[in-house]
Amino acid sequence: MIRSVLTQPARTRIENEHPASSPLSIHDMTVAYHRKPVIWDIDYTAPIGKLVAIVGPNGAGKSTLINAVLDLVPKASGEVRVFGEEYHKQRNRVGYVPQRESVDWDFPVNALNVVAMGLYRKIGWCFPVRRRHRQTAMEALDRVGMADYAKRQISQLSGGQQQRVFLARALVQDADLYLMDEPFAGVDASTERAIVEILRELRERGKTTLVVHHDLQTVTEYFDHVLLLNMRLVATGPTSEVFTRENLRKTYGGKLALLDQVGHKMTLGESGR
Amino acid sequence: MNSIPAWFGFVLVVVAVWFGQLETVTAAPRHDAPASRSLSRDRLEWPSWDDVSRTLLLRDYNTRIVAIGTTLLGVAAGTVGVFMLLRKRSLLGDVVSHSTLPGIAIAFIVMEMIEPGRGKWLPGLLIGALIAGLAGIVCTKLILRYTRIKEDAALAIVLSVFFGAGMSLFKAVQYIPSGSQAGLNHFILGKAASMVSADVWIIAEVSIVIVAITALLFKEFSLLSFDEKFAASQGWPIFRLDLLLMLLVAGVTVIGLQSVGLLLVVAMLITPAAAARFWTDRLGLTTLVAALLGGGGAFCGVLISAMYPRLAAGPVIVLTGVVFFLVSMFFGVRRGIVVRLATHRQLKAAVGRQHILRALFEFLEPQCDPNLPTSPQLVNHIVSASDLRPMRSWTLKRLRHLLRAAERSDFITAVRDGGYRLTVRGAELAHRVVRNHRLWELYLIEYADIAPSHVDRDADDIEHILAADVVESLERLLSQRYPHMTVPPSPHVIDATSELTTRQSAS
Numbered sequence: 001m002i003r004s005v006l007t008q009p010a011r012t013r014i015e016n017e018h019p020a021s022s023p024l025s026i027h028d029m030t031v032a033y034h035r036k037p038v039i040w041d042i043d044y045t046a047p048i049g050k051l052v053a054i055v056g057p058n059g060a061g062k063s064t065l066i067n068a069v070l071d072l073v074p075k076a077s078g079e080v081r082v083f084g085e086e087y088h089k090q091r092n093r094v095g096y097v098p099q100r101e102s103v104d105w106d107f108p109v110n111a112l113n114v115v116a117m118g119l120y121r122k123i124g125w126c127f128p129v130r131r132r133h134r135q136t137a138m139e140a141l142d143r144v145g146m147a148d149y150a151k152r153q154i155s156q157l158s159g160g161q162q163q164r165v166f167l168a169r170a171l172v173q174d175a176d177l178y179l180m181d182e183p184f185a186g187v188d189a190s191t192e193r194a195i196v197e198i199l200r201e202l203r204e205r206g207k208t209t210l211v212v213h214h215d216l217q218t219v220t221e222y223f224d225h226v227l228l229l230n231m232r233l234v235a236t237g238p239t240s241e242v243f244t245r246e247n248l249r250k251t252y253g254g255k256l257a258l259l260d261q262v263g264h265k266m267t268l269g270e271s272g273r
Numbered sequence: 274m275n276s277i278p279a280w281f282g283f284v285l286v287v288v289a290v291w292f293g294q295l296e297t298v299t300a301a302p303r304h305d306a307p308a309s310r311s312l313s314r315d316r317l318e319w320p321s322w323d324d325v326s327r328t329l330l331l332r333d334y335n336t337r338i339v340a341i342g343t344t345l346l347g348v349a350a351g352t353v354g355v356f357m358l359l360r361k362r363s364l365l366g367d368v369v370s371h372s373t374l375p376g377i378a379i380a381f382i383v384m385e386m387i388e389p390g391r392g393k394w395l396p397g398l399l400i401g402a403l404i405a406g407l408a409g410i411v412c413t414k415l416i417l418r419y420t421r422i423k424e425d426a427a428l429a430i431v432l433s434v435f436f437g438a439g440m441s442l443f444k445a446v447q448y449i450p451s452g453s454q455a456g457l458n459h460f461i462l463g464k465a466a467s468m469v470s471a472d473v474w475i476i477a478e479v480s481i482v483i484v485a486i487t488a489l490l491f492k493e494f495s496l497l498s499f500d501e502k503f504a505a506s507q508g509w510p511i512f513r514l515d516l517l518l519m520l521l522v523a524g525v526t527v528i529g530l531q532s533v534g535l536l537l538v539v540a541m542l543i544t545p546a547a548a549a550r551f552w553t554d555r556l557g558l559t560t561l562v563a564a565l566l567g568g569g570g571a572f573c574g575v576l577i578s579a580m581y582p583r584l585a586a587g588p589v590i591v592l593t594g595v596v597f598f599l600v601s602m603f604f605g606v607r608r609g610i611v612v613r614l615a616t617h618r619q620l621k622a623a624v625g626r627q628h629i630l631r632a633l634f635e636f637l638e639p640q641c642d643p644n645l646p647t648s649p650q651l652v653n654h655i656v657s658a659s660d661l662r663p664m665r666s667w668t669l670k671r672l673r674h675l676l677r678a679a680e681r682s683d684f685i686t687a688v689r690d691g692g693y694r695l696t697v698r699g700a701e702l703a704h705r706v707v708r709n710h711r712l713w714e715l716y717l718i719e720y721a722d723i724a725p726s727h728v729d730r731d732a733d734d735i736e737h738i739l740a741a742d743v744v745e746s747l748e749r750l751l752s753q754r755y756p757h758m759t760v761p762p763s764p765h766v767i768d769a770t771s772e773l774t775t776r777q778s779a780s
Contacts, residue, residue: 067502070505070506071505071506072502072505072506088508091506091507091508094506096503096506096507098500098502098503098506102500102502103499103500104359104361104499107359107498107499107556108359108550108553108554108555108556108559109495109499109555109556110554110555113556114499117496117499117500117503120492120493120496120507120509121507121508121509123492125490125493126489126490126492126493127492128491128492129492153554169503
């Protein structure tokens with residue numbers, strides 16, 4: 001017992017902090033843009049098969065959290081484990097829905113082409129998209145209620161329809177962990193219903209989904225768990241326990257100003273040296 | 274640490290100023306040779322028929338060589354250019370081309386040092402150009418990464434510094450014994466006529482490699498251009514893909530140096546791609562059209578310049594490309610100006626038609642028997658323009674125009690004393706227009722919390738816009754408020770009303 005601990009101390013430590021069973025565990029993660037910390041010391045372990053809302057005010061670092069998990073921005077410190085391993089080893093188990101505004105919707109492709117992009121990794125270098133891939137993409141479009149629009153050029157879709165196309169692209173990845181950046185932003189009611197339905201379907205199939213969410217009114221209705229974030233992790237747990245007036249006040253209230261001050265002091269101190 | 278980028282920028286500025294000084298000093302004593310030519314030889318002359326047929330049939334060996342080389346260049350440039358355009362990196366192509374200049378000069382100097390008189394060896398010069406072009410991109414990337422200078426400024430700085438350095442080195446080259454005869458200046462504006470078959474081989478090989486790589490990595494490049502973040506999250510090596518794309522651009526620039534020259538090569542990259550966007554909304558087709566336009570433009574440009582030996586091929590090729598672009602811009606079937614204007618006109622006509630029909634319907638509605646379906650009764654009544662004026666705030670001129678258009682489309686017929694009567698066809702359409710309008714109004718009232726901006730209002734039928742269950746509940750509401758709106762006009766009722774019409778007009 002003692003010997004095994006001595007021979008593999010590092011590994012054991014990692015396993016304790018990052019249980020392999022958890023879809024996503026974040027340990028001591030800090031991310032900074034231009035040396036100004038955006039999120040600090042995040043410690044988080046995601047539950048299996050739950051819908052998790054990431055909630056916080058503007059500039060709280062919600063998107064940054066997702067980007068850092070996906071290795072899209074460098075981490076100043078800390079570790080992330082996806083199903084017990086580093087992200088790049090588990091990529092095909094993670095589905096990602098970026099913000100709709102992050103791309104140029106005037107791009108000359110149709111809805112089906114965009115969904116097929118979710119399969120590119122599976123298709124591999126240089127191989128073209130084949131009929132069976134298009135079929136898979138078509139099924140995903142059907143799941144989000146967009147099968148009739150498959151051949152539409154993407155600029156001719158409404159905002160909600162574009163969002164559904166993005167969702168379908170993540171669905172074809174057939175992942176176990178989904179990260180979605182504001183899928184409900186600026187969508188119509190029927191799209192919102194369609195997305196919620198998809199999210200519930202994913203949960204029923206045992207997938208874990210983290211969703212950056214802005215509408216506080218629907219959090220309790222749509223999500224099992226919440227992650228309250230304002231540069232630091234404010235609280236996390238089941239919605240019924242954590243999504244309280246007190247916690248929301250901490251997330252959106254006076255704390256923001258205080259953290260900003262501390263951050264400002266740190267930057268000043270460093271550059272003064 | 275923070276001050277390094279600032280120093281870097283400062284050093285760049287100093288270098289730029291220094292090169293600028295160098296240039297003015299070295300430029301002063303030289304006069305360019307062509308000034309001594311007689312004026313008459315520079316005059317443009319119309320080509321004889323013999324010249325034209327010789328050129329068009331490619332009977333001239335030299336023309337053939339140049340045409341093949343430049344067409345292949347055009348195809349490669351069009352193919353790669355699509356991705357530059359879609360990545361919004363059009364100007365980066367310009368940076369690459371301008372940055373090649375010092376590379377050419379340095380390659381020449383190095384080769385002269387190794388073996389005097391061999392400085393004009395083309396592959397060596399092109400490799401130098403390629404390396405310098407890539408160095409230009411790397412500099413841009415470094416500035417963007419380590420400073421807060423924005424992209425446009427970084428591009429402008431790198432472009433001018435490299436080009437200035439290149440020009441200065443060119444002047445320096447002229448003091449090398451064989452340097453003045455090297456003809457390096459041709460790389461700036463191109464001199465297609467000086468191409469020999471060995472050059473065309475190089476161009477052909479590089480073009481084929483470029484097109485092949487683009488075809489193989491088509492899927493990867495398109496993902497990179499559309500959604501870089503998603504590509505990165507999937508684990509595609511976006512930095513290396515980006516670099517490869519830049520390498521392809523540098524390749525196009527390098528093989529374009531001889532024919533169009535480095536100042537104009539960016540036009541060969543971007544113009545065909547921009548033109549292709551007017552023809553199609555599909556990426557594969559866009560690329561194909563861009564390749565064809567690029568190749569075709571280059572080919573035509575070479576033929577034209579071959580007929581007018583006084584014209585430099587490079588600018589003519591670029592201008593031909595611009596003509597292709599203008600034609601695409603006006604007549605492109607997807608986004609061309611003509612198509613857009615036509616669509617706009619059609620939409621305007623449709624809106625006007627709907628307005629006049631709705632006005633007719635709503636004017637007549639109170640006069641109809643409320644216990645019978647409305648639309649078949651409409652044809653019984655005669656309406657004048659002055660009746661319709663208060664229905665909407667339109668001018669008399671506009672109203673007359675709309676009435677004439679409706680008459681032409683056989684929705685209304687003119688009767689005596691400037692009156693109009695709806696035809697059966699017009700009545701049916703008016704019924705449908707009003708029904709959709711009222712469904713839409715009800716929709717806004719009942720579902721006001723749904724943002725109407727997310728519903729496509731230009732569509733003709735409300736059923737195509739809204740979900741089936743919504744339309745159903747709206748129709749229930751509609752039939753309560755307007756009892757006979759939703760009843761479709763049956764042939765039987767139409768018979769009855771036509772009888773009624775004849776009776777009324779007889780009385």
